Amino acid sequence: MTHIGLWFTIVIAGMAALAIRLSFIVLANWIALPKRLQSGLRFVPAAVLLALAAPALLYSEGAYDISLGNERLLAGILAVLVAWRTGNVWMTIGVGMVSLWILQAIT
Amino acid sequence: MSRSEGNSYRGAQGEKSVGSDQHRFTRDRSLRLEFLSGVKAMLPALIGVVPLAVLCGMAAMNAGLSAAMTIGTSVLIFSGAAQLAAVELIGKEAPALLIIVTVVVINLRFLMYSAALVPHFERLSMWWKWLTGYLLSDHAYSISIVSFDQNNRSSEEGQLLRQSRKLWYFLGAALTLWGVWLIGTVVGVVAGPLIPASWSLDFALPLTFIALAMPTIRDRASFGAAISAASIAVLIAYLPFGSGTLIAAAVGIGIGVIIEKRLR
Numbered sequence: 238m239t240h241i242g243l244w245f246t247i248v249i250a251g252m253a254a255l256a257i258r259l260s261f262i263v264l265a266n267w268i269a270l271p272k273r274l275q276s277g278l279r280f281v282p283a284a285v286l287l288a289l290a291a292p293a294l295l296y297s298e299g300a301y302d303i304s305l306g307n308e309r310l311l312a313g314i315l316a317v318l319v320a321w322r323t324g325n326v327w328m329t330i331g332v333g334m335v336s337l338w339i340l341q342a343i344t
Numbered sequence: 345m346s347r348s349e350g351n352s353y354r355g356a357q358g359e360k361s362v363g364s365d366q367h368r369f370t371r372d373r374s375l376r377l378e379f380l381s382g383v384k385a386m387l388p389a390l391i392g393v394v395p396l397a398v399l400c401g402m403a404a405m406n407a408g409l410s411a412a413m414t415i416g417t418s419v420l421i422f423s424g425a426a427q428l429a430a431v432e433l434i435g436k437e438a439p440a441l442l443i444i445v446t447v448v449v450i451n452l453r454f455l456m457y458s459a460a461l462v463p464h465f466e467r468l469s470m471w472w473k474w475l476t477g478y479l480l481s482d483h484a485y486s487i488s489i490v491s492f493d494q495n496n497r498s499s500e501e502g503q504l505l506r507q508s509r510k511l512w513y514f515l516g517a518a519l520t521l522w523g524v525w526l527i528g529t530v531v532g533v534v535a536g537p538l539i540p541a542s543w544s545l546d547f548a549l550p551l552t553f554i555a556l557a558m559p560t561i562r563d564r565a566s567f568g569a570a571i572s573a574a575s576i577a578v579l580i581a582y583l584p585f586g587s588g589t590l591i592a593a594a595v596g597i598g599i600g601v602i603i604e605k606r607l608r
Contacts, residue, residue, distance in 0.1 A: 238437065243413060246440040250430060250447040251420025257451050259477035261458040265466055276604070277597045278460045279493075279560075280569035282486045284596035285453050286557035287570050288577035288589045289425070289482075293550035296581035309547060316551050320558035326388035329555035330548055337547055 308340035375512045382516020385491065389483045390524055392552030396424045397525045399546060401532020403428055407435035411533050418529040422481065422522070424549075425589075426450040452590055457485040464492050464510050472511060479518035481525075486556045488514045564607065569600025 238246065261268070294313035295301055302310065316333030323329070397418070404414035409431070417427050426447045433443045457480055465476055492510055561570050573596025580588035 238434070238440065240410075242440060243409065243434065244416070246434075246443050247413060247417050247420055247430075249440070250426075250444045251417075251422075253444055253448045254421050254423060254426060254451045254454075255478060257448065257454045258458055258480040259474065260455055261462050262465060262473045262477045262480075263470070265462040273601070277601045278456060280566055280597045280600035281453070281456045281460060281593070282489065282560045283557045283566050283570035284573035284593040284600065285456075285589070286482070286486065286553040287574040288592040288596065290550035290553035290557070291574035291577045292581035292588070293547070295578045299582065301578075301581075312547070313550065313554070316554050317558070320555045324559050326552070326555040327391075329558075330388070330391050330551045333551040333554075334544075334548060337544055341542075341544070 306344065308337055308344065311340055312337035375509060378509045378512040379516035381491075382488070382513040382518075383520045384516075385487045385513075386483065386517040386520040389487065389521070389552050389556065392548040393424075393483065393521060393524055394528050395546055396549050397528025398532035400424055400427045400431070401529040403532075404431045404434075405533055407431045409434065414533050415526065415529055418526055421447060422478075422525065423447075423451055423454075449590060453482075453593065454480055457482075457489075460489055461485070461514075464488075465507060465514075467507050468511055476511065476514060476518070479515070479522055481518065481521055483521055483552075483556070484514060484518035486560075487517045490559060565600045565604035568603040569596045572596045572599045 290313075294310045295303060295307070297309075305311070312333050315336050316329050319325075319332045320329040400418060401414055404417060404427070405411070409417070417430065421427050421430065429446050429450055430443050433446060458477065461476070461480075465473060468476075488510070491513060557570065561567050573592045575592075576595050577588055577592035580591060582588075583591070
């Protein structure tokens with residue numbers, strides 16, 4: 238792609254991304270949100286965030302790794318337990334990162 | 345979080361002289377405190393955000409984008425997953441349309457965020473709505489919505505006043521992320537190659553998502569939504585451009601709704 242073509246692509250993609258973000262916030266007076274969708278919204282954070290996180294623990298570079306040799310899986314499980322018990326973001330990231338480093342150093 | 349401010353607020357509301365200096369002072373102070381608690385709530389998430397921003401800067405430079413374009417993607421697209429996918433496609437010399445559609449699909453989740461924020465921001469002026477829309481991100485959304493849900497009790501306050509407090513809380517969180525995102529991108533452009541991959545700092549990102557998601561799992565329905573979204577996301581992780589995330593999240597949300605209906 239040419240230099241201008243790349244800029245064009247980035248600007249259009251950015252405008253599309255902005256349109257999605259603005260959609261309901263700006264147009265809420267004209268388009269109503271279906272009731273059914275509304276009741277589902279409280280599940281959005283848990284569903285989207287864990288759908289983003291889970292593959293990062295179990296899947297990398299085109300292959301699954303479900304074994305005790307998968308350091309990211311073990312560290313991730315520890316982090317889930319910490320997040321569940323403490324609800325503390327710093328603790329979760331701290332325990333997750335440190336256990337990953339330890340596991341990587343051991344193996 | 346801001347319960348004490350809420351009390352001082354209601355006090356100011358109760359006075360007859362609504363436009364008085366005292367009231368204005370109380371309001372400005374209250375909004376500044378909201379902004380600061382938004383900033384504070386965002387800080388822990390930055391551990392995961394910084395490496396991703398740096399990674400976005402590095403990846404875009406590696407794909408052959410100029411420094412200005414790389415920073416341009418962070419300003420215009422402002423979404424880690426979408427930027428990384430777009431950069432990867434640019435590196436593969438994919439057609440422009442595919443790149444744009446990919447960015448849209450990955451960002452479709454913002455439709456849900458946008459809709460979820462409507463009841464909190466609907467009384468604000470159009471200018472503020474555009475600004476909040478532009479600044480919307482995974483972290484700003486999840487941090488704000490959790491706080492809004494917790495602070496939704498006080499019904500005596502005026503709706504507009506309550507919404508401007510929510511606005512400033514959101515702005516504190518979202519602007520912090522935006523600034524750090526741009527700084528991180530610039531760092532990635534300039535000094536990215538100096539960070540050794542052996543630090544595995546990219547792992548802080550899923551950890552951040554886990555830490556943010558867990559507190560929203562409060563009952564059987566949200567647990568069902570979470571566990572099914574996570575399992576399906578893993579099962580279809582091989583789908584291209586991260587489109588599996590969206591499918592898995594949609595199914596998880598559907599399962600949550602079904603469980604909730606069954607239990608009622």
